[in-house]
Structures are given as structure tokens and as C-alpha cells.
Amino acid sequence: MFGYYFKLGVRSLRRNPALTALMVLTLAVGVAASVSTLTILHMMSSDPIPQKSTRLFVPLIDNGPVEGYTPGEDPDDIQISYKDAVNLLKGGQGVRRTALYGVSAPIQPPRADIQPFNLSGLAPSRDFFAMFDVPFIHGQAWTEQDEARGADVVVLSREIAEKLYGDANPVGQRVMLMGFPFTIVGVIDNWMPLPRFYRLNGGVRYGAGEEFFIPFATSIRHELTHNGSMSCSTNSGPGFAARLASECTWITVWFETASAGERADLQAWLDNYAADQRKLGRLKRNAVNRLYDVPEWLVFTKVVGKDSKLQTWLAFGFLALCLVNTIGLLLAKFSVRASEIGVRRALGASRTDIFRQFLIETGVVGLVGGVLGLVLAFGALALISMQGKQTAAVAHMDWQMLFVTFVMSVGAAILAGLLPTWRACQVTPAIQLKSQ
Structure with missing residues (x-):
């Protein structure tokens, strides 16, 4: 019927x-x-990386001053300081870990018909590409040796590589970046997670992929300033070295664990690290150390x-x-x-x-x-x-x-x-x- x-x-x-x-x-x-x-x-x-969103964690360590602080309130910023970022990387927790911050730099194209222009990108440590399943069409990420010595190497986006070299494989070519010759070691395919969860402090959360990547250590060696927000509770003093030694927060760190069940171990390690830092006279607020997986991170940062x-x-x-x-x-x-x-x-x-x-x-x-x-x-x-x-x-x-x-x-x-x-x-x- x-x-x-x-x-x-x-x-x-x-x-x-x-x-x-x-x-x-x-x-x-x-x-x-x-x-x-x-x-x-x-x-x-939507979940930008559903295959491992419960195994990726971003830590927040509150290093602000005691003055004006109310116990239990949320951290002032969603980033951490350089000294904490370096210490967390050296801690060796998780199967992978990365520190990153946004950068921009001028590039001198190898072709005379293209004028110099600025690129917007990222300065992460090497594990970034494997952690976030970044696809490559040419080459690969830089090596551990390149990262250890802060080598002048760069990974380009597909769009920039095609703009500079057409359909040719540019791996091994050198390109002038920030006035220095950088060796191209890889080209990533089109990659644009929605939202751009790995870096939510840059202002643009949708529709903007990274145009280039250079090692975190290389960016620090060249004293490349950040492209994004930075929070300083006190005056950091003049110069890039003073910023590195300060409590200014401008870096994001991510951990990847083998399973979601290892979260408790990572949290315990983070608490022990914070306790050790307090013995050195830091982290005076004695605030709760936060650890967020990707879905929790999107809620906490109010992406929607x-x-x-x-x-x-x-x-x-x-x-x-x-x-x-x-x-x-x-x-x-x-x-x-x-x-x-x-x-x-x-x-x-x-x-x-x-x-x-x-x-x-x-x-x-x-x-x-x-x-x-x-x-x-x-x-x-x-x-x-x-x-x-x-x-x-x-x-x-x-x-x-x-x-x-x-x-x-x-x-x-x-x-x-x-x-x-x-x-x-x-x-x-x-x-x-x-x-x-």
C-alpha cells in the first residue's frame, strides 16, 4: 500500500x-x-583529526604572577614560555612531541619574473609532521641531525612549490629565505585541518594553510620573531635573548601518546615537572596544570x-x-x-x-x-x-x-x-x- x-x-x-x-x-x-x-x-x-584526537595533548602551565590571581581561574593564555617548551621537549614524554610557533619571512624566488614576497608559516620541531599526519608529495621532514644543529632547511607547501618551480620536484634546491640560502627538503600536499587546532593563537582558525615550515631550533637561531599573539606579565627586556629567558608565553607544545590511557601518566609527569620548577622559584601561582586532548582543546579555546x-x-x-x-x-x-x-x-x-x-x-x-x-x-x-x-x-x-x-x-x-x-x-x- x-x-x-x-x-x-x-x-x-x-x-x-x-x-x-x-x-x-x-x-x-x-x-x-x-x-x-x-x-x-x-x-x-568537527573533529579535525579523528584518528588520534584522544591521543594528542596540549599542556598549559600557568607561570603568571601571584598579584591579581584568583585560585582556580583559567590560565591567562593558551601558550607557554620558551623555557617550559624546551624543558617539555627534553622530557621525552609520549611517543612524539613538538613545540611550535607561527613565523613569517620574506622569500627571494629563483625566477626573475617573480618579485620577492612574504610567506606565513610555522616553526615546529621535527615530530610535528608525523604527529599531525601531514602528507608529503616530495621529500620528507628534516632529519634529527638537521634539527639538532638548527640547519637552514625548509619544507614548502604545494602551492608555494608550484608557484616557484612549477611541476618539477624542488627537493635539494636552494631558496633565499630571510636573506639566507635554505635547502628544500620536502613539499607537503594540500593540508588544511578544520579548524587549525594545532595553532589557535594566530587569529586565523579556518581556511589558511601553512606556506612553509622551518625547524624550531633554526628559527630560534635566526632570532625569528613570532607571528601571532604573545602574553607577558612583566617586561621581558630588550633583545631576543631576553624574550627567551622571560616568562612570556608565545609557544604551543603538543604530545602524542601511544594510547588515550597514558594520559594519567603524562599528567603525573607534568605535575612533577611543575613541582620541580617551583623549587627553582618559578610557577608561583601553584595553579592546576592543565592537559587537553583535541576535543577538549576546541571547547576550552571556544573555537565555536x-x-x-x-x-x-x-x-x-x-x-x-x-x-x-x-x-x-x-x-x-x-x-x-x-x-x-x-x-x-x-x-x-x-x-x-x-x-x-x-x-x-x-x-x-x-x-x-x-x-x-x-x-x-x-x-x-x-x-x-x-x-x-x-x-x-x-x-x-x-x-x-x-x-x-x-x-x-x-x-x-x-x-x-x-x-x-x-x-x-x-x-x-x-x-x-x-x-x-
């Missing part, structure tokens, strides 16, 4: 075409508004802001308003079919049969509205993506959201059709037959 009722639902679309079109359009607009905002929220809050969540709730409120209008339209449509319902009841159809038929017809309306809503949602996302690279990175729909769109549309239509369908089932056959 489902197939028969479905055919009746398709045929019913031709009845009262203006009323049907108004229902479909109302439902489509509500679905498009809610789905487009939900899609953006889904992309913004309250504004985004509020917009999603408002969009669903608009969908609810559209459903109310759809209910009124369905009541009007079903009311003119009272005589048809009376004849069917008189011929032996039960109320359950009538309910099932009209509910399936409502589902057909929802299906058509879903298709139109999907088209409108794609259009809305296209308009949103034109606002900038960050919005373009999250304003696209995946297969999961495609499925959600149709389920939401059909479900919303069926929900809106419950009352009109129930009212249709209450038609008294005798009264309708007498009126004919």
Missing part, C-alpha cells in the same frame, strides 16, 4: 498547485536557512563561539515558524477533500488507512521541499563563502549534511502534517454523504 499511497501523494501535488507550491516553498526556505547554519556549525565543530550557536538556534526558530505556516496550509488543503474522505470511509477505509495515506502525501511534500531546500542551501552557502577564505573553508556541505537535509525536510513535513491528518481522520462519512 505504501507504493500506492506514494503515487497518490505525487498526484496530489497537482491539486491546488498554488497552495502546494506555497507549502513546498515555505518548507524549503525554512530547511535551507536551518541547514546552511547547521552545516557551518558542523564544519566548525556563542554567536555561531545562537545563529543556529535562530535558524531553527525560523524553521519552526515555517512549520506553523505549513500546518495552516495543510489544514486548508485537506479540508477541501472532506467529501473524498467521506466516500472512502463509507466504502470501508479505516481511519488508520486515511491517516497513513495523508501522512505519506505530506511526506511527498517534504521530499520535494527537501530537494528545493537543498538547492537554496547550496546557494546560501555559496553566498556565505564569498565573504572570505575563513568562511569559504567551512561553508560547504558534506555527505552527512546532505542526508540530514532530506531527513530534516521529510521529518518536518510529517511533523507539520500530524494535526491536519488527524483532523482529516475525524470526518464523519454520513454527514459528507448527505451533503452530496
Whole structure:
């Protein structure tokens, strides 16, 4: 019977075409508004590295002054100092560990037809590439020996490598970076986690991949200043060496463990490290040492802001308003079919049969509205993506959201059709037959 009722639902679309079109359009607009905002929220809050997100940890050590501190409050910054970063790297915890900070540098292209330009990138230690599953198309990460001596080596992004060398493999070539000849050791493929969880202090959290990578030790040796935020509770003094010796926070450290169960051991080691530092006169706040895995880190750093969540709730409120209008339209449509319902009841159809038929017809309306809503949602996302690279990175729909769109549309239509369908089932056959 489902197939028969479905055919009746398709045929019913031709009845009262203006009323049907108004229902479909109302439902489509509500679905498009809610789905487009939900899609953006889904992309913004998705797990950027699900295969190991519970095995990657970022530590926070509060090294701020005691003055003005309230015990138990959150740290002032989401980064740590250089001295803590170096100590954590030397501690050897986890299967991998990396320290990193954002950098920018001018590059002198090897081609005369390209003018010098600035690159935005990262200065991590070697384990960064394996920790975050960074794909390579040419070469590989620098060696441990390169890192130990702070060698002038660089890994380029695919976009920059193709801009400078075309389709050729540039590994082994030298390029002038910061006025020094750097040897290219690798080229990464397109890699842009959403959000850019490994470095949330740079201001850009979506739609911006790294253009180059140089070793953390090399960046320090060249006294390359950070590209991002920095917090200093006291004056660090002039010069780069004074910054390294200060309590200024401008570096992020990550650990990778073999399993999520090793978190307790890593936390215990971090607490012991902090206790040793207090004996040296540091970490006077005696604050709790924080350890966050990737999902916790995204929540703590408020990657998805309250504004985004509020917009999603408002969009669903608009969908609810559209459903109310759809209910009124369905009541009007079903009311003119009272005589048809009376004849069917008189011929032996039960109320359950009538309910099932009209509910399936409502589902057909929802299906058509879903298709139109999907088209409108794609259009809305296209308009949103034109606002900038960050919005373009999250304003696209995946297969999961495609499925959600149709389920939401059909479900919303069926929900809106419950009352009109129930009212249709209450038609008294005798009264309708007498009126004919």
C-alpha cells in the first residue's frame, strides 16, 4: 500500500498547485536557512583529526604572577614560555612531541619574473609532521641531525612549490629565505585541518594553510620573531635573548601518546615537572596544570563561539515558524477533500488507512521541499563563502549534511502534517454523504 499511497501523494501535488507550491516553498526556505547554519556549525565543530584526537595533548602551565590571581581561574593564555617548551621537549614524554610557533619571512624566488614576497608559516620541531599526519608529495621532514644543529632547511607547501618551480620536484634546491640560502627538503600536499587546532593563537582558525615550515631550533637561531599573539606579565627586556629567558608565553607544545590511557601518566609527569620548577622559584601561582586532548582543546579555546550557536538556534526558530505556516496550509488543503474522505470511509477505509495515506502525501511534500531546500542551501552557502577564505573553508556541505537535509525536510513535513491528518481522520462519512 505504501507504493500506492506514494503515487497518490505525487498526484496530489497537482491539486491546488498554488497552495502546494506555497507549502513546498515555505518548507524549503525554512530547511535551507536551518541547514546552511547547521552545516557551518558542523564544519566548525568537527573533529579535525579523528584518528588520534584522544591521543594528542596540549599542556598549559600557568607561570603568571601571584598579584591579581584568583585560585582556580583559567590560565591567562593558551601558550607557554620558551623555557617550559624546551624543558617539555627534553622530557621525552609520549611517543612524539613538538613545540611550535607561527613565523613569517620574506622569500627571494629563483625566477626573475617573480618579485620577492612574504610567506606565513610555522616553526615546529621535527615530530610535528608525523604527529599531525601531514602528507608529503616530495621529500620528507628534516632529519634529527638537521634539527639538532638548527640547519637552514625548509619544507614548502604545494602551492608555494608550484608557484616557484612549477611541476618539477624542488627537493635539494636552494631558496633565499630571510636573506639566507635554505635547502628544500620536502613539499607537503594540500593540508588544511578544520579548524587549525594545532595553532589557535594566530587569529586565523579556518581556511589558511601553512606556506612553509622551518625547524624550531633554526628559527630560534635566526632570532625569528613570532607571528601571532604573545602574553607577558612583566617586561621581558630588550633583545631576543631576553624574550627567551622571560616568562612570556608565545609557544604551543603538543604530545602524542601511544594510547588515550597514558594520559594519567603524562599528567603525573607534568605535575612533577611543575613541582620541580617551583623549587627553582618559578610557577608561583601553584595553579592546576592543565592537559587537553583535541576535543577538549576546541571547547576550552571556544573555537565555536556563542554567536555561531545562537545563529543556529535562530535558524531553527525560523524553521519552526515555517512549520506553523505549513500546518495552516495543510489544514486548508485537506479540508477541501472532506467529501473524498467521506466516500472512502463509507466504502470501508479505516481511519488508520486515511491517516497513513495523508501522512505519506505530506511526506511527498517534504521530499520535494527537501530537494528545493537543498538547492537554496547550496546557494546560501555559496553566498556565505564569498565573504572570505575563513568562511569559504567551512561553508560547504558534506555527505552527512546532505542526508540530514532530506531527513530534516521529510521529518518536518510529517511533523507539520500530524494535526491536519488527524483532523482529516475525524470526518464523519454520513454527514459528507448527505451533503452530496
